[in-house]
Amino acid sequence: MNVVVCLKQVPGTTEVKIDPQTNTLIRQGINNIINPFDTYALEEGVRVRERCGGKVTVVSMGPPQTEEALREAISVGADEVILLSDRAFAGADTLATSYTLARAIDRLEQYDLIICGRQTIDGDTGQVGPELAEMLGIPFVAYVSQIEELANGYMRVQRMVEEGHEVIETSLPAVITVVKEINVPRLPSLRGLAKSKSAVIPIWTAQELGVDENMVGLSGSATRVIKIFFPERVHRGEILQGELENQAESLINKLRNAKII
Numbered sequence: 001m002n003v004v005v006c007l008k009q010v011p012g013t014t015e016v017k018i019d020p021q022t023n024t025l026i027r028q029g030i031n032n033i034i035n036p037f038d039t040y041a042l043e044e045g046v047r048v049r050e051r052c053g054g055k056v057t058v059v060s061m062g063p064p065q066t067e068e069a070l071r072e073a074i075s076v077g078a079d080e081v082i083l084l085s086d087r088a089f090a091g092a093d094t095l096a097t098s099y100t101l102a103r104a105i106d107r108l109e110q111y112d113l114i115i116c117g118r119q120t121i122d123g124d125t126g127q128v129g130p131e132l133a134e135m136l137g138i139p140f141v142a143y144v145s146q147i148e149e150l151a152n153g154y155m156r157v158q159r160m161v162e163e164g165h166e167v168i169e170t171s172l173p174a175v176i177t178v179v180k181e182i183n184v185p186r187l188p189s190l191r192g193l194a195k196s197k198s199a200v201i202p203i204w205t206a207q208e209l210g211v212d213e214n215m216v217g218l219s220g221s222a223t224r225v226i227k228i229f230f231p232e233r234v235h236r237g238e239i240l241q242g243e244l245e246n247q248a249e250s251l252i253n254k255l256r257n258a259k260i261i
């Protein structure tokens with residue numbers, strides 16, 4: 001069973017700053033982490049390999065420092081990692097990101113299952129998993145909380161829905177996105193840490209991927225960020241004066257006028 005896990009490195013803080021000129025994130029001086037949902041995706045990939053054999057390949061698109069995240073992935077059980085990094089990939093929206101990931105996955109020998117996190121904590125769209133499945137032309141299941149069965153080109157999973165669980169059967173290869181209820185990610189092993197330190201991280205560029213440069217990065221993006229801003233907080237308070245009864249009456253009138261009651 002060959003599993004591909006898509007993993008993104010994200011800022012480990014909500015105190016992010018936006019470059020007013022480019023409307024993109026200022027990444028310098030920020031502590032980065034593996035997107036939390038992707039740690040569950042990776043753990044599930046490793047568990048599938050332990051159960052069914054095969055290998056786990058982690059793919060990530062990002063700037064060169066993403067290498068740290070991929071080393072961390074090796075330390076918890078990834079067999080192979082691939083960093084997709086090129087200036088041409090910069091400024092990608094979800095469509096261009098999914099296209100780049102799909103072209104990289106197409107180049108892998110064989111894959112049975114692709115696991116993504118349900119969403120990231122920075123872009124937060126949850127679009128990459130479904131877009132990836134669409135681009136690869138394979139089935140997709142979102143919010144998977146348990147893989148019940150997996151064998152011979154067939155998979156049965158439980159997915160979380162508002163009022164419980166759905167059980168879905170699908171053929172393989174397929175893409176799933178996972179929720180944190182699916183497992184408890186393991187800590188790195190000593191052997192894993194040693195392996196991660198000496199690992200050479202392969203970097204695939206746009207040229208190596210053979211992608212159309214008009215389909216990646218900013219030029220391949222269907223969306224543009226026009227403006228990013230924090231909504232202004234308006235705190236307006238009023239202290240009522242006078243006798244308690246008058247205050248209560250005045251409060252009721254104000255609430256009625258504001259159509260709250």
Ligand SMILES: Cc1cc2nc3c(=O)[nH]c(=O)nc-3n(C[C@H](O)[C@H](O)[C@H](O)COP(=O)(O)OP(=O)(O)OC[C@H]3O[C@@H](n4cnc5c(N)ncnc54)[C@H](O)[C@@H]3O)c2cc1C
Nearest residue numbers: 006007061091093094116117119120123124125126127128
């Ligand atoms: C309106 C808007 C404008 C944006 N503009 C810019 C911009 O100008 N410049 C810029 O750099 N970024 C920009 N971004 C961020 C960029 O779109 C995202 O980094 C990227 O497309 C992934 O989307 P996401 O973070 O919402 O992932 P989601 O769809 O929430 O991620 C779901 C899962 O997909 C996988 N995944 C997502 N991204 C990657 C990745 N890079 N590598 C491997 N796996 C991945 C992970 O498993 C993840 O858990 C923008 C985002 C939005 C919403």
